[in-house]
Amino acid sequence: MATIYDVAERAGVSPATVSKALANRQHVSAATRARVVAAAAELAFIPNPIARHLSNRRTGVVGFLIPYVPDYLFSDPFLLEFIRGMADNLAEQDFHLLLAMPRPSGESGSDPYRRLRQGMVDGAIVLESDGGSGPAAALADQTYPWITLGYRREDDGSSSRNLIHADDYGGALRLTRHLQSLGHTRIGVISGPHRLMGALEERLRGYRAAVAGTGQRLDPTLLTYGDFTPESGYRAVDQLLDLDAPPTAIFALNDRMALGAISRIHERGLRVPADLSVAGFDDVQAAALAVPPLTTVRQPGFDMGLRAATLLGRLIRQELAQFESEVLPTEVIVRASTAAPAPPIRR
């Protein structure tokens, strides 16, 4: 591997001049620059990034912290899209992406985020799934900038900064309105655990707003709680259909629960959407392949990762001190699992 000293010798200049010439800085004559560039090319000189970083006091690495919430993680098709969006944009800004994934909580082992505390990164992007106490806490005392992908509340209740998330609220609102526009007035919901994650909390808020928008009072019996898994969607169907006044549509706050619900609905001898409409949220791969294909809400995973990377780069370069939370649009994807309610013959 050629070093800057080799290049300097070949070009007949000092290493300092080589450094300046190759960085295209001032105070180097055109003739000298040309000689240096030629010498560097001949030697196939590639500056050692480690040495450069030591001098720069910058590492060129951005950390990506993922909480260990297995169900969320494995169920979330967007994680890859996030990563792709980030990696794509970070490469452009000349950053690396360093993954930090903690182990399953059982095996504590060493601090999963240790490397991020060693001054090994210039900034970080944190995926927050539970609204706060997770990995973000691990970065609270760090001096570098970081961005939250998701929702997070400050301890004092104030709204957070440096936040990027999808319009979960708006997506749920519009999806509920889609159901309403088909004629549904009793729409059951399969939500997450009572102690909600940020995103699902927002989705539920969207549903509530849509119901309130029609002047209806929210019927609490239409609100069931799952745990993100298909099985919990499956069980919620029984709870909803055994009501005295069952819903004509079910809105599951994620696709997996929606797919579980469809499966149970079929078992009970009902058809989707003829007897009961079902909608989800996420637009996972399975949604389009389901029988029937699932009406759902898509969020722009790639763009979220891209925006996070863009903004983090600006924070690192101090072109920006901070930003208010940035909300990316969601899109209602209408497929075949939703239709007008059946005339109220059967109950």
Place this chain on the structure above:
Amino acid sequence: MATIYDVAERAGVSPATVSKALANRQHVSAATRARVVAAAAELAFIPNPIARHLSNRRTGVVGFLIPYVPDYLFSDPFLLEFIRGMADNLAEQDFHLLLAMPRPSGESGSDPYRRLRQGMVDGAIVLESDGGSGPAAALADQTYPWITLGYRREDDGSSSRNLIHADDYGGALRLTRHLQSLGHTRIGVISGPHRLMGALEERLRGYRAAVAGTGQRLDPTLLTYGDFTPESGYRAVDQLLDLDAPPTAIFALNDRMALGAISRIHERGLRVPADLSVAGFDDVQAAALAVPPLTTVRQPGFDMGLRAATLLGRLIRQELAQFESEVLPTEVIVRASTAAPAPPIRR
């Protein structure tokens, strides 16, 4: 940030001694070591990894190269499991994981693997999807060790080293035998493009071996070609069912095509598995949620990542010069989409 000089001063020794003491090396008295350790603790000293790497000529970073094959990538639920398996194990070995994902082929831009050529990594893991000419080529002239996750043939046709993959052949073989044991003798196949990716080629080989095992001659009309997408599975169904002697079971070499096939089978008024059995390969999330749940083959993504990381670590530390390809077991998952063929009443 405290440096080694600060610690040295506080402990009343030289930086060299601090370095040795903290690295637990010989030639440091117990008393001195204790003083150094105490001083380091008081100052919350964390060695600067960049400086350390510069001196060590090691970066502590391992690259992960992903080819840009969007369909493969986005459809592959194992990518995350790979990554998790790798990240998990690499963290234990004190390595970082650096992602290198090229852009969509249109936007050439800068060399997506540039960082991996700059001596920025100590080793790499390459995800190969097309049997050879992809990212592995980018590393051919590098001096550090790297491992292929997938299949790859040497140019001279010899079998490759440093290869890790699942037992695609065996999985397909056993799945086909499962269908045969149910009584199926005409099993249609939905394969990949004629120019196959490594893994699908192996799966097809497994199918062929199972058919040959019964003494049957392979009927070429039962072999159709898709392109990994559900739509191609959908279309393949028509081709297979319109045969003079249609199959009683369909084995799609990936789950997505299997799910597309099921969808088309339903449309044609047939039932799965009563009229036609369907099986896939991969065990994607959607497989378990499908109607009916899909019989398929699962591969150990996490373990593959973990093994890759383990072996790469040993290659980097030169505890190992190379290894023959390592094959991890696959498992047939029998669900409700396969059953005994219907008695040959309807044709």
Place this chain on the structure above:
DNA sequence: CGATATTACGAAACCGGTTTCGGAATTTCC
């Protein structure tokens, strides 16, 4: 043409560790 302003270049310091090697201090051995 001489004084001044500007530019080009390089020596040296620096980033923060690790490692080599030599000398001093201590221990071992006869």
Place this chain on the structure above:
DNA sequence: GGAAATTCCGAAACCGGTTTCGTAATATCG
């Protein structure tokens, strides 16, 4: 008790860049 062997420790070099700052060379100006 003195020679030899061993142990501790630190000065200095090194990894490979960047940056500062002083000086030499050149350009500008009256």
